[in-house]
């Protein structure tokens with residue numbers, strides 16, 4: 001029987017630690033503010049944004065909401081970001097992705113002040129991660145490192161396979177594992193003999209966006225399996241990229257969906273919001 005890694009519980013631990021830090025900062029007269037921008041009315045984005053704002057409220061930081069019409073021009077969005085960059089009382093800026101097709105996501109990400117980029121998507125922060133310098137780290141991979149560490153799973157020296165190479169998860173995940181002294185392989189849709197590659201993994205991180213793709217043929221006995229996917233199954237129930245029921249008996253530890261990686265993303269966003277205080281006063 002595998003250990004089921006409880007992301008809800010671990011994220012609550014982190015949020016409670018942050019809540020204490022925020023109280024300490026308030027005593028020194030420091031109040032943290034996160035600006036959250038949502039463009040259009042994508043229902044999934046709406047749920048994520050609501051949960052992020054709830055998280056802010058829980059740890060005691062202020063969130064400002066900017067709910068913009070899907071028809072807004074790129075220039076209008078860039079103008080708003082510039083205004084928020086210039087506002088001293090705004091510590092963090094988050095633009096929920098994806099953006100409508102007529103807006104250039106890269107241009108928007110680049111327009112955010114790197115010192116306020118709590119998502120860790122700005123090329124300056126990605127570069128800093130790459131060469132081991134301080135900066136904001138993308139929240140989902142940072143949350144996975146916390147899940148592993150707080151579950152007592154050793155990373156150093158382990159064979160880690162990251163399945164997926166997105167800028168938000170796969171690439172920063174591999175850099176963070178490398179920083180923890182793991183041996184890292186990045187696999188993706190063009191990888192040959194994928195099952196052979198994933199079966200080498202002591203720790204397998206799956207971020208492919210294909211429901212229940214990973215079955216026991218992809219897993220080495222005793223592996224730790226981290227599932228980043230959030231999909232709907234044939235009965236419209238939430239499920240991951242891993243076929244949990246099929247894989248779980250073979251693993252030493254596994255994250256469920258929901259209640260695994262998802263809550264950690266928000267906890268690490270809040271962590272980054274609290275970190276803005278140190279970075280912006282440098």
Ligand code: GUN
Nearest residue numbers: 094095096097098119139
């Ligand atoms: N869309 C999916 N994941 C994320 C995330 O971590 N941050 C933002 N801003 N948008 C997302």
